[in-house]
Amino acid sequence: MRASHALSMLLIVVVAVLAGLLSQRFSASWDWTHGNRNTLTAASQRVVDALDEEAISFTAYIYPGPRRDRVRTRLARYTRASDNVELTFADPARHPEQVRALGIGDDGAVQISYRGRHETITAFDEANVTAALQRLSASGDQWIVFLGGHGERAPDDETNGGYSELAAALDGQGMTTRTLRLADAAAIPDNTAVLVIASPQQSLLPGEVDMIRDYVAGGGAVLWADDPGERYGLSPLATELGVRWAEGTLIYPDYRKLGTGHPAIALVANYPDTPITERLNRLSVFPFAGALAPREDSGWRQAAFLRSSTRSWLETGPIEGDSLTFEPDAGDRRGPQTLGLALMRERAGRDTPQRAAVVADSDFMANGHIDTLGNRTLALSLFQWLAGRDAQIAVDVARAPDASLQMTPAHIRWLWWLFVVVAPLALVALGTIRWWLRRRR
Structure with missing residues (x-):
């Protein structure tokens, strides 16, 4: 018995020592949480x-x-x-x-x-x-320069139509934002990584347009995000970039089923295979967007990175009410339509090609929409690509899916009826039934 007891104690000590050695020399972990919350994305x-x-x-x-x-x-x-x-x-x-x-x-x-x-x-x-x-990881000396002075969307504007949320997101990615008024400057700064033209509301002076064209001709990267309507003096830039703005506003007839609230809120669900969108897997939303078409023999390699669905169309008439119909005889054009074009061209003396992008909507990056579905990731991916930071494209860490609640007007009405009408009536009915049953006893 003593020998058996001693042997058992010896085995316990040996197992404990081996377990201690293994825990010091080897490490293993498994993440079984929902969505791998304890593992890096x-x-x-x-x-x-x-x-x-x-x-x-x-x-x-x-x-x-x-x-x-x-x-x-x-x-x-x-x-x-x-x-x-x-x-x-x-x-x-x-x-x-x-x-x-x-x-x-x-x-x-x-x-x-x-x-x-x-x-x-x-x-x-x-x-x-x-x-x-x-x-x-960023060099820190390159600027994202927003054109200002003509009613453009501004990086310091905290209203729903402003770009302050975008500017904060870019700062979080190591990109410094600045606002530039060309009337006060002799030229666009040399350390400009991307020049942003976001929906001007007043005409640019011819000299300002020439400065932008000189910047592009010199190999500068530019993002032009604009809405349907007038170009406010930037038509020469459209020619320089080899793009045409189609007349009309994109319409989605299934807006009631999708719960977007308006037929002129375009959705993009399937992305063309481009470096900007290759890692995007969420819908993106474009309120009151237009459409683009490439010009032939522009000297740019052009690739659509945002396209509408086949059920959408480009409405050339006024957007009034919610009973719009597709009328090809009136000039309406069936989808898919191009919302975003990525442009590249080789430049002499440069190892990397020049980059530019044109988007037929400026609302998708605004404060009121940037956190809707995949808009934030799309916007950051677009800027990363334009700035030549290909290794960091789409590195915006996804937020927890249950961090925000978005309800359609139909959901809100349903909840109102449930909690304001149905639930109180159900309680009254239950109390009445119990009172009646007790009286019968």
């Missing part, structure tokens, strides 16, 4: 993989306790994703000089370092961490 994984020249260092200035454990759990997905990521913790009480220099508060912060550059963040979700990595 493919977009973030591409960002981490691209930063392979030096180690990515995370230094977390967090006091010991439960908050440090939560931060460790969130950042562990990055250390699991790459051996190139290092995570260390520092007690703020023991490093007062660094804490003061970084402006760290009581809640703590994480400093991310790469190639001698640093970013400090206080929100540790994947979107913020990946955005910081994006900023570290």
Whole structure:
């Protein structure tokens, strides 16, 4: 019995020692959460993989306790994703000089370092961490320049029609935004990565148009997002880019089934195979959009990256009410229609081709629509491509699918009837029935 007992104890000790050795030498993890919530998204994984020249260092200035454990759990997905990521913790009480220099508060912060550059963040979700990595990977001296002075959509405009949300998203991707009024400038800045022309409402001066054409002729990248109607002096630019604006507004007859609320809200569900859209898998929405057509012999390689469905049409008449009908005799044109054109051409003395893009809608990037379905990812992918950051295209981290609630007017009416009428009547009926049953007893 003693020998058997001793052998059992020896086996237990051996198993415990082996388990300890294995836990120190080998590491394995599995993510069984819905949607792999504890694993980096493919977009973030591409960002981490691209930063392979030096180690990515995370230094977390967090006091010991439960908050440090939560931060460790969130950042562990990055250390699991790459051996190139290092995570260390520092007690703020023991490093007062660094804490003061970084402006760290009581809640703590994480400093991310790469190639001698640093970013400090206080929100540790994947979107913020990946955005910081994006900023570290960018050169930081290239601007996204928005044309201003003619009623264009502005990056500092916080109304529904403004572009402040887009500007914040671009900043999160390491792209600096600026507004330029050509009347006050001698030329477009040399460090302009992309010139944005977003739906001017007043005519540009001939000299301003010439400056834009000179910028394009010199190899500059441009994004022209405009709506149906007048071009306000930019017709020469359309000729320079080799595009034509078709007359009319895109109509979707199935808007009631889809719950968009208006027939002139166009949807794009299937994307052509282009670098801009190859990783997009969500619908995008384009309110009151127009259509484009390429010009032959323009010198550009033109590819449609946004096209409407076959059931849509281009309405050339006035958009009044919701009872529109397709009338080819009146000039209406059946879909699919092109909403977005990507343009490329070779330039002498340059290793990479010049890029430009034209979109027949400016609303899809506005504050009121950028967070609708896949619009944000599409907009960021478009800017990444134009800026030549192909490795970072579509790296906008997808938000949780249950983070927002969008209801159609029909849903709101149904809920009103349910909670304001049906539910109270049901309670009254239930109480009446119980009262009647008790009286019968």
